[in-house]
Amino acid sequence: MKRLATLAAAIGLALPLAGTGVAHATTPPPTGAKAQWIDHTTIAWPKGLGDPTHPHRLLHDGGSFTLTPTPGGLTPAQRTQFPHLAGYDAYRVNATPDQERTALRGAVTATAGDVTTGVQTPGVLDDLYATAAAKATLGPSFRNGRPTLALWAPTARNVALELDGRTVPMRRDDASGVWSATGTRGWSGKPYRYAVTVYAPAAGGVVTNLVTDPYSTALTADSARSLVTDLADPALAPPGWRGLRKPKAVPLRDAQIQELHIRDFSSGGGSQGGYLAFTDRTSPGMRHLTALAAAGTSYVHLLPAFDFATVPERRADQATPPCDLAALPADSERQQECVRGTAARDAYNWGYDPLHYTVPEGSYASDPDGPGRTREFRRMVQGLAGAGLRTVMDVVYNHTAAAGQDDRSVLDRIVPGYYQRLMDDGSVATSTCCAGTAPEHAMMGKLVVDSVVTWAKEYKVDGFRFDLMGHHPKANILAVRKALDALTPDKDGVDGKSVILYGEGWDFGEAANDSRFVQATQKNMAGTGIATFSDRARDAVRGGGPFDADPRMQGFASGLLTDPNAAPQGTPAEQRARLLHDQDLLKVGLTGNLAGYRFTDSAGRSVRGDGVDYNGRPAGYAAAPGDALAYADAHDNETLYDALAFKLPQTTPPADRARMQVLAMATAALSQGPALSQAGTDRLRSKSLDRNSYDSGDWFNAIHWDCADGNGFGRGLPPARDNEAKWPYARPLLADPALKAGCGPVEAASGAYRDLLRIRTTEKAFGLATAEAVQAALSFPLSGPEETPGAVTMRLGDLVVVFNATPQPQDQRIAALAGTPYALHPVQASGADPAVKAAAYAPATGTFTVPARTVAVFKAG
Template sequence: METIKPCAEMIKLNEIKASVPIDSYQQEISIELKRADGETVPIQHVHFSLENPVVQLSIQTMNNIEMGYNYILHYNHEQLPVIIGEVVRTRDFDNLYYYDGDDLGVCYTKTSTSFTVWAPTATEVQVTLFEKATDNKGLRFPFTRKAKGVWTTTIPGDWENWCFTYQLYTQHVWNEAVDPYVQAVTVNGEKGVIVDMEKYQVTDYLLPVVEKQDAIIYEVHIRDFSIHPHSGIKHKGKFLGFTETKTKGKKGTKTGLDYLVELGVTHVELLPLHDFGSVDEMNPNQHYNWGYDPIHYFAVEGSYSTNPLDGRVRIKELKQMIVTLHEHGIKVILDVVFNHVYIWESSDFEKIVPGYYFRYEENGEMANGTGVGNDIASERKMVRKFILDCLKYWVREYKIDGFRFDLMGIFDLETARIIENELKDIRPDLFLLGEGWDLPTPLPFWEKATIKNAREIPTISFFNDRFRDVIRGSSFHKTDRGFINGNKETVGEVLEGLCGSIGFQNEGLFTNPAQSINYMECHDNYTVWDKLSFTNEKEEENLRRKMHRLGTALVLLAQGVPFLHAGQEFFRTKQGVENSYNSPDFINQLDWDRKEQFKKDVMYVKNLIALRKAHPAFRLKTKAEIKKHIQPLQAPDHVVAYHMNDLYEIDSWNNIVVIHNGSWSTVEISLPYPGQWHIVIDEETVSLIPLYIVEDEKIHVKPLTTMMMFQ
């Protein structure tokens, strides 16, 4: 028979729950709650519940139990150490121990270094300083407990570049942790590093304000960008790869930074570059990962630096990369992962305040809406503060221009609103966007920052998966088809997406078009080129190229914010791998040879970008403007055609007709007005200067073609 081990757990600030074997139950019992120093805590009431084979005890105290002490429950002859349980997830705990100070983390000066950590359930905290990262023994200093569960110490002397860890006595055991607010770490994040951030201040080029609808986002992974053998880039897979100019591919065409400038994108969106856990920084080329396994949110990933052994180098090189991009007119959006951590059991969050930072189901099980084993509890006050402090740090310290929130639907709406408001106070043009998927985390639907609640946070943009799927087919069914690859039933939804999904004809998703991130592929799921190999495997490559190019034209001409996956413009392939998060470089790398192979298609996309940037008609700001200036045209099956008129106050082109022919036949469309129409997009070419003029009442549009003309 299994032996029942007695246990006691604090579930409220004034309540302890205990389980003891039923054979220890007696009519006359003795119960006392004492601190480890011997002081007795007055008990108000004890409730017994016989639940064979245990007795459940509910012990309510006269007053709130003060954190920062070890407690022992004396039950007859048993002594039960009291574990801090679900009390840390109560609103009372959150309110009582919320700390609004701005001094968490490490504060270095040449004469002293201060350490401050929020650890209300700890009963003792120390810091150990190591002269070298490889040292096993160091100098240990005690912390003093302050109000709100904050622990702090100031150590005289100059400790620059020393390493450190915290030791915390909590839950009756010692844990070693790294400060969650740490700004620099040793290899693989094993220790924190004390750095003088003033030494790494740079003069950054302040770019002009770019309104959301004027942005063209280009999503790229640091390593993918330069790792290809023919990238022409010296610092392959590194931050510095983005700083090199005059790089060439095998046949002499532009690569790297010069190519980004030539293409005309306004923002690069970088996959996570905070310190993550799945790549060994000592052997960075032996493993690959996208970086959605965060460990330290304030610190920089070392595998992208030229010297991961020195925690300062990654800071310096990342700043150099950002400054260089800014100098070339390109803003930087960071992909941030505040929805989960790499391994929650070994995370610094769990070691410092066990049970607090993560979301739990009603049955006490760890929530797993993210699908990776844990959901960060953004609704808790100190979690929310951590997220805000971290975002503000990246904006102020690294001059970041925006954030893309991975699995943003895990966030609670209140946190999203506060992020929206407080970050705008720092940078009014800061670009905020995220994945608004509705995931099964234990929050009510109306409290989630999902795409269906987009109207509640109108200055945050959302990835428009509805538009994506009607363009290419569902991402969850590899043979499902969309507008570009054979599904004529999607015409109405395509038009809705082209109008910013604001409720042009159907029910709208967004309050304004800038909330719609229009895309047909990203780092996740199949690339469109690979998707077409499944949905249209019997078609010739040239036909699939036309489908693909039609999809990119839909994205770049739609109202809202266009988003391109790096290499999309030259038909990026991942060799049929759907989820390449840890696939090798030959799957994930940006293949610069394809850029040279499909240079005409790259020019087509480049000119689409230039056309969009030159004509505000494709960057309307409001739902009212879209409804005023866009009218659908009568068109055959599998064709989307619309007329943009009365644009004289907005655009140099007064009347514009756009036709997207998704069918495999040449179609005839009646034009809305007689007279000369200047063709700027036809089957093969995009041009800001008219290609030719037609005066017919009707226009013929070839299969799988976007056509545009103006008066």
Template sequence: MMAADRNFFAYLDDMKIITILLPLSYHHGLSSSFSMTCDFQEHPLNIIEKRQIDNNMKYICEFSKEYSFEKQYLVTDEHGGKTELQIGAVIRTKAFDEKFYYDGDDLGVTFEEGQTRFKLWAPTATQVKIKLRPANSSFSEFVKMKREERGVWSVAVSRDLEFFQYSFLILVNQEWREAIDPYATAVTANGELGVIVRLEKTHRQRIPLPPFENPVDAIIYETHIRDLTIHPHSGVTNKGLYLGAGEHNTKGRDGGPTGLAYIKDLGVTHIEFLPFHDFAGVDELNRDKEYNWGYNPLHFNAPEGSYSTDPSAPYARIIELKQLIDQVHKLGLRVIMDVVYNHVYIRETSSFEKVVPGYYFRHNEMGLPSNGTGVGNDIASERKMVRKYIIDSIQFWLKEYHIDGFRFDLMGILDIQTMQEIRKVCDCLSPGTIILGEGWNLNTPLPVDQKAIIGNQAKMPQIAQFNDKFRDCIKGSSFNLFDKGFAFGNEHYIEAANEVITGSIGFTKEGTALFNEPIQSVNYVECHDNHTMWDKLLACLPSADDSLRMKYHRLATGIVLLSQGIPFLHSGQEFFRTKKGDGNSYRSSDEVNQLDWDRMISYKNQVEYIKGLIQVRKEFPCFRMRTAAQIRKNIQQLQLPSPLLGYWFNNDDGIILLINPSIKKQEVLLTVRDWAVLVDHENAGITTIRMLDGRDLIIEPVSINVLLKK
């Protein structure tokens, strides 16, 4: 039936509830009876509610029989008008979830003896076909799929289909849609079609890594695959590509290390790459014409092609990404993957929406797609098959690519149960996998007590969250460019700073615990989002000279590295990275986003200082206490005049941490003599800079200091 032939509309909104909309222009919207026909059998509907909505009369009707999703139904009214029954809000009911939940591990493409099997979960479809096309051919063949239990469609093709391109044709609500397999692991250039590959051809041995005992032992370094290497003087051959990011022994203009070698030399433990699943925003066949961070997900289980040497070769991106990960592992470093399961690039054209329209996304009370993400759609992770998809995807990346951690973009959109199950899967498959996310409380139609947000941290004790309180009180608000934090000399933030430096666990009597344990707090003052800290300092202190800005910058970074919790650095932060004032560079030019390796050389002293602080953190366990109880037992706050902060670590290390954010020298009287200075305003490391013979210590302006008891 063509849409133009419909007299009215009818939707299945619950397993036995049908909503009918009669336009007022059609018999004034009035009908005293409706019936439903299927397989030449007519069943009356019971009208249980009627009311006018705008230019329609809305009827809520009840269907006494059991609805079969395998069949097509017509709804008829007393006037002889008719319409096909469309799948409506029923897909967002718990009954639908229970009826069609499929727990198999074989969705997508699997291989059997002499066969290639395809499975697609599409419970609302009445027909499904697979479209197959050999590589480099315009000829397509269509194979009908058979409906099986739990809404899964399946077919086995008895021949070798390696390199074949494929998609699914799905008939839902009398409309055919073509969709790429949501479980596709390989795609053509720009993700236009799925490609059948044999991943076992790309398997490799897992590279052993040094022990990793606790999340607070991590030092995370966030970067972007293109940014890391694209600079003209990066010393990298394969600039902007997976292979380039994995090159060892690259050198800059001064002969010093760049790229991956530089990151290893810096001393961090984990590299967090911005998204490298397949995303929109860059034409993979003309990658130098566009730039994108990668938060426009297209295909969650296939690597992005713009970082590959040949985006048209389906194996190239897979093999080259695995080579990058292996190269990182060979240096004893771990890889954190930035994952974007909270939304898709465009809901209407996504595989999710085409395969099961309306199921994968949240809708508000008006029935419209919600937009807590700000990009037009929110993934409904609380639904069983959405949760399954996310967990299956995490398992895939762990097993197939040997990923060591996941950073969840806008994690607050997702639900707690999904995150808890992800934690269990990671612990089972790869103990030590670090999970961190953005726990912002966003406006999505999910009960607050189910959101994976900071406010619910107690329900996710083994998942870390970005500590925006740390960021804003140490650096100043990210949403007010001119707001100065504690490290920039604003002593109004002193109590907040005291709390976050000690792990945000309610260390002070006045402090409110943001987290139960320090392993939950990701401490940062800069990331890919918003202005770099250097650009913020230029705005905050327009009349200051660079030497003062550098001191503030160094102090803020030092506080990140020596606070309780998990330190997080933005790549280039250690040499005053600038984006030329661009506060949202997600699609800006390479000139804005690239890591400037010449700037690294110019500020080599700063880099050495940050390296020294990293050494101090790794050498002395007092800076990475595992529990809130340890922090309360072993840290004693020193009584110092504002705005100084000082801490005595009275465990085996015997260390004092002193912080002076003011532009004046400050005198501190120590209770005992004989201290070795490890960190001062100019130098940092695990070797003694000088000894203190007396009890008096002059702390230089805007500095962080570490003393070791001898």
């Protein structure tokens, strides 16, 4: 309180009321913000809002501007830029740009007769400032050791720098709206915040917000202050960092990716849940990652490791559940209840709640107070590289932890109403779960690009996975690609062209169907070399969908028709038809989800991939291998083991569960294009049936590297928050000791999966570069109405792959191959799985015989 009062006096402001904002005179805000000021000439006005015969005016603190109706509404160019406003009326703003800049530094409302509404201003801010601001270097930058701090705050009345307990004035550049201050070498390492005096609609008046730097490069603990930090400082580089040699870059179409949460990875020791866990080459987790890398895994995808909002960063402040969780019954409600009691204060969260996009998360550092987290993040990247793995970061630019005047709101307290995407009434969009951002606005788009480039240059990150990428404009993601491609080893220390990009191309929410811009969705990203997750084969393999009320719905790898459970799933004929359609979806997936790939479907028709139905949409959408990323499980929804626990008959023996798990993983690993697997899945990882473990703590999330401890199954009923409706299905499963996989099934599954990785990454036919090459080399010779339900046979160059998901051995006869010599692939013939070694081939008839619940690869020659 005393420090706030001192700062207020120093810059001539009223005393603060509380928190990190200084309140000034307020006026009652209008209801909503329905008018939109889209450029310096135009207000877009909703039809039917107010009486059109009354004069329209734009009110600001210094007076008002008249608004003149524009016949015909928005221009074609404006409708293209703002498609969701195409039906609005247009009014011309009668003011000069300089007058508008002044007006935008206070409250702006619009009136028409007795109607008053707030005004959304991102469009006009971009029009007036973005061209100049886009060239600015924001955040801390250094020249000859002297730092400059720069902040984009065009609507601020004043910005001052609170540096190490004193106040420093900042200079405003009127063309760009950037405020800056240059200091001495003595500023380096000092904590700072900005005091931004700005009109905030959420507060109904002018406030002075004390905020950290959105372009921070380092932070004090719990993100209380930014630190003046030069990431090029040699003191932040661990030994060997400058000359770090990465494993050879793998093209995206060949990438085999392990998705991993940093805290899940480590179990015990001073580095528990932290960056340094990846520096111990002797730990069980690192030994396993090293073995996966030797088999062909090329990337580790880290769940969010930037600064996020929901975990106390000092270990002394982190709570632990006050219960003897291990002593409770496997189907008890008490574990989840106890974990829930400390969830808001424990050390665990997935981290999809960004606070500062370009600083490593402090809770993973041994000391979160300062730039040491930078050094430890770099040591993690080194550790992965030493194990033969490149590093991917999961980035979450589509939303922030909070908006408005919330203490966890950084961007919106600097330029209120700009960085967040607003709905037509002026409220913040929340379809992503949280306060949505607007990368379609120039400076939010710039923040995305600048942040990614920093991670690539300064942390040698080799790839980025964009959370909810469909909420980004396609143009924004392509701008990221362009900026990365400009990075060179000589100039920047990294080859940006080798950095891979992929993301969630889901199409939903306020941006759906390209309603606001051309989105970075599955169909729109085809042909860009940026991959999107494919849910088509995923659902066909697992069965049902991720949001089914009954989790027992079966699919190709979970026993549909061939090994039915007790769920009502239709007649045998209906199940057969659904299973064969699932096999069509799987075939499209095996091609890399190519839209133009032509094959014979289960009805005997010649179809293209985009002619196969997936819930009313085309199954195939990719233009080339690498456009679609295959996976059978990820951090979202139940782990593969847990999904199969729900779906396979409860009496299925553990060894057979392991075989079905490997077969499901094989459908992704042996497809064209990249594939991803959740860390631990090859070891039958369970989260005790939790479908959304983002805040379920270590108890439900930890990877159990020692199979003697089990695989995580039976650690209690999963948290009621997202799972209670499934508890009636979960209880009998969790209480069944036979579903706790022991060392035998765990090691068998892991070894068999590594064999498949070796085949995938050594046989060039799995990494074809073009759609034409896939069409020429890959076929499904037994497709059609008589195809074996539960078995898919794929011919790929000199290979034949048979996926037998049934509980019986299957003969697959390809008459055209009679007389051609085939044998089980050498990797499997000498590999970890004894069952697959019984696979056989009869050259006289061209018949491939494959054991139950087995994927077998045969090679000619």
